Amino acid sequence: MSPAKLISTLPLTLPLTLPLTLPSTLRAAAPALAAFVCAAVVATTPIPAMAQDDTEARLRRAEAEIRALQRTVFPGGDGRFFEPQISADGTPRAVSGGAGVSAPSTTAVTDILARLDALEIQLQRLTALTEENTNSLSGLDVRVTALESSGASAIPAAGNASGDLGATDTNLSAMTGNATGNSGAALTQDAPASTNTVTGPTPERLAAVQEITKPQSEDPGDDEYSYGFRLWNAGFFPEARQQLASYVEGYPEHFRLTYGRNLLGRAFLDDGMPEEAARWFLRNYQADRTARRAPDSLLYLAESMIAMGDTRRACIALAEFGDTYPAVASGRLADQYESNLRNITCE
Numbered sequence: 001m002s003p004a005k006l007i008s009t010l011p012l013t014l015p016l017t018l019p020l021t022l023p024s025t026l027r028a029a030a031p032a033l034a035a036f037v038c039a040a041v042v043a044t045t046p047i048p049a050m051a052q053d054d055t056e057a058r059l060r061r062a063e064a065e066i067r068a069l070q071r072t073v074f075p076g077g078d079g080r081f082f083e084p085q086i087s088a089d090g091t092p093r094a095v096s097g098g099a100g101v102s103a104p105s106t107t108a109v110t111d112i113l114a115r116l117d118a119l120e121i122q123l124q125r126l127t128a129l130t131e132e133n134t135n136s137l138s139g140l141d142v143r144v145t146a147l148e149s150s151g152a153s154a155i156p157a158a159g160n161a162s163g164d165l166g167a168t169d170t171n172l173s174a175m176t177g178n179a180t181g182n183s184g185a186a187l188t189q190d191a192p193a194s195t196n197t198v199t200g201p202t203p204e205r206l207a208a209v210q211e212i213t214k215p216q217s218e219d220p221g222d223d224e225y226s227y228g229f230r231l232w233n234a235g236f237f238p239e240a241r242q243q244l245a246s247y248v249e250g251y252p253e254h255f256r257l258t259y260g261r262n263l264l265g266r267a268f269l270d271d272g273m274p275e276e277a278a279r280w281f282l283r284n285y286q287a288d289r290t291a292r293r294a295p296d297s298l299l300y301l302a303e304s305m306i307a308m309g310d311t312r313r314a315c316i317a318l319a320e321f322g323d324t325y326p327a328v329a330s331g332r333l334a335d336q337y338e339s340n341l342r343n344i345t346c347e
Contacts, residue, residue, distance in 0.1 A: 140324065209239055221251035225260050232263060237271035258284055258291035265300060274307040295325040299333055302340050315346035 201209075212234055214227040224247040232240035244264040248257065265280035281301040285294050302317035318340060322329050329337050 205236075208234075209236055212236075221247065221254040222256060224251065225254070225256045225263075228260065229263060232267050232270075237267045241267045241271075258288060258293040258297075261287070262293035262297045262300070265297065265304075269300060269304055269307070274304040278304040278308070289324065295321065295328045295333060298324070299336060299340065303336075306340060306343055311344050311346070314340070314344050318344075318346065 209231070212227075212230050215223045217223055224243065228240050228243035228247055231243055241264060244260050244267060247254075248260045248264065251257065251260075254260075261280055261284035265277045265284065268274070268277035268280065278301055281297040281304060284291070284297040285301065288294060298317060298321045302314045302321065305311075305314035305317060318337070321337065325333075
């Protein structure tokens with residue numbers, strides 16, 4: 001009988017220990033029986049620890065890759081779009097704003113959205129300011145048109161200095177709303193013409209004028225203006241007027257032209273000739289209302305009208321000054337503006 005058949009015939013309740021003395025047949029089958037028992041033990045033994053460690057490492061690597069993919073797809077877990085169920089550090093996160101939800105971090109997308117919101121707010125402010133400025137300019141155009149409409153037909157076509165002064169006289173008359181065809185008629189009826197006797201300069205005056213040196217620089221136009229300013233500042237008003245008139249006529253495109261016309265008007269006003277001063281002030285103001293000395297000329301125009309006793313025109317000029325140049329009226333020329341307002345009573 002073979003060892004396998006011999007083993008199959010053994011009773012199921014075979015004792016765990018065999019007698020020390022076995023028959024010769026069993027002793028011969030003992031090695032085969034031991035090999036079979038060893039194979040059965042190996043087959044029923046659990047998975048070794050080495051195989052478990054390999055599986056655990058693979059699972060951890062898979063989880064790490066999933067978390068890396070999650071951080072790429074859900075940067076920062078920004079709640080403005082959707083929330084991941086696992087945070088960047090691998091800890092579970094509540095689906096809807098519970099205690100486990102952390103504050104959303106700043107990302108490139110949120111930065112762009114915040115900047116777009118700020119740009120929209122700035123555009124709204126700029127739009128509002130533009131509308132306000134447009135309305136202000138429209139109102140100013142209406143007032144200027146009303147001031148100039150009545151005297152437009154009387155403006156001469158010639159471009160010489162006398163023609164410009166004639167147009168200025170017409171505009172001065174138009175400020176009262178009753179322009180006349182005769183240039184300067186309204187001015188002459190309010191203030192008598194100057195009757196100053198023109199006499200030649202004395203030798204002492206000539207010597208004093210000659211002591212004032214004329215600048216010599218690379219800008220001839222600026223030299224001409226600066227020389228006129230020095231003459232005016234020294235109190236030589238007739239000489240200053242002659243010098244400044246030459247500058248205005250010879251350099252019509254110079255950057256100091258608005259200064260020259262304004263200073264020419266002041267040379268007349270300071271010499272007791274408000275009528276001629278008013279012509280130059282109005283001419284400078286109307287030439288360019290945005291020029292540096294346009295506010296000064298308009299305010300000195302009101303001062304010239306006060307000197308001539310024309311309260312109505314002075315009030316018109318002061319009202320125009322306050323409306324057109326509110327920043328200057330409350331800043332650089334505030335004292336002069338308030339002084340002129342105190343000198344007259346406007347309705």
